[in-house]
Amino acid sequence: MHFFNELLGYxxxxxxxLQASYKPPMEREETSAKKHAKRSGxxxxxxxxxxxLIRHIEAYGKGSWTTLPQKAGLNRNSKSxxxxxxxxxxxxxxxxxxxxxxxxxxxxxxxxxxxxxxxIAGRVPGRTDSQIKNFWNTRYRGKKHIYSSxxxx
DNA sequence: AACACGTACAACCGCATTGGT
DNA sequence: GACCAATGCGGTTGTACGTGT
Numbered sequence: 001m002h003f004f005n006e007l008l009g010y011x012x013x014x015x016x017x018l019q020a021s022y023k024p025p026m027e028r029e030e031t032s033a034k035k036h037a038k039r040s041g042x043x044x045x046x047x048x049x050x051x052x053l054i055r056h057i058e059a060y061g062k063g064s065w066t067t068l069p070q071k072a073g074l075n076r077n078s079k080s081x082x083x084x085x086x087x088x089x090x091x092x093x094x095x096x097x098x099x100x101x102x103x104x105x106x107x108x109x110x111x112x113x114x115x116x117x118x119x120i121a122g123r124v125p126g127r128t129d130s131q132i133k134n135f136w137n138t139r140y141r142g143k144k145h146i147y148s149s150x151x152x153x
Numbered sequence: 154a155a156c157a158c159g160t161a162c163a164a165c166c167g168c169a170t171t172g173g174t
Numbered sequence: 175g176a177c178c179a180a181t182g183c184g185g186t187t188g189t190a191c192g193t194g195t
Contacts, residue, residue, distance in 0.1 A: 155195105156194105156195085157193105157194090157195085158192105158193085158194085158195100159191105159192090159193085159194100160190105160191090160192080160193100161189105161190090161191085161192100162188105162189090162190090163187105163188090163189080163190095164186105164187085164188080164189095165185105165186085165187075165188095166184105166185085166186080166187095167183105167184100167185090167186105168182105168183090168184095168185105169181105169182080169183075169184100170180105170181085170182070170183090171179105171180085171181075171182090172178105172179090172180080172181095173177105173178090173179085173180100174176105174177085174178090174179105
């Protein structure tokens with residue numbers, strides 16, 4: 001939890017907001033899985049990288065994503081930084097399980113607009129299109145017959 | 154305790170769209 | 175209108191972790 005205290009010195013983010021919304025990355029060891037990740041090119045964001053990104057945005061705002069990685073001292077591309085902020089680090093994002101109300105709302109909205117995740121996310125406060133897409137894919141993909149039987153509009 | 158398997162979700166990729174010149 | 179760069183979106187892949195055997 002020291003991580004949250006560390007961030008409090010960088011303005012604008014309350015302790016409550018951070019604690020509710022941020023899960024620091026796991027300490028990761030040099031496992032075979034990590035070696036494989038290196039080979040495949042997929043690299044999870046470290047605690048330090050998150051901190052750098054948050055500090056930079058708190059200090060200078062989002063500005064241009066293309067110049068942000070260099071200015072913030074991040075060895076990441078602009079798309080990666082944007083994605084990390086938009087889908088994970090933004091203080092207004094809710095983390096944790098979807099409530100039954102959210103679940104129901106997503107089901108209804110998906111029935112209306114199908115896979116327009118950003119549109120659905122716009123109607124579900126605190127949730128991102130990515131969160132909703134993941135939620136849907138893990139819970140309902142390939143199970144349309146199950147949910148369609150109990151949805152009511 | 155060790156392994157296999159399934160689930161959740163973070164990260165990436167490719168394409169589409171938007172905005173500036 | 176054409177071109178290019180930046181940004182946004184949805185699909186897919188890979189990792190971490192929980193659970194069952």
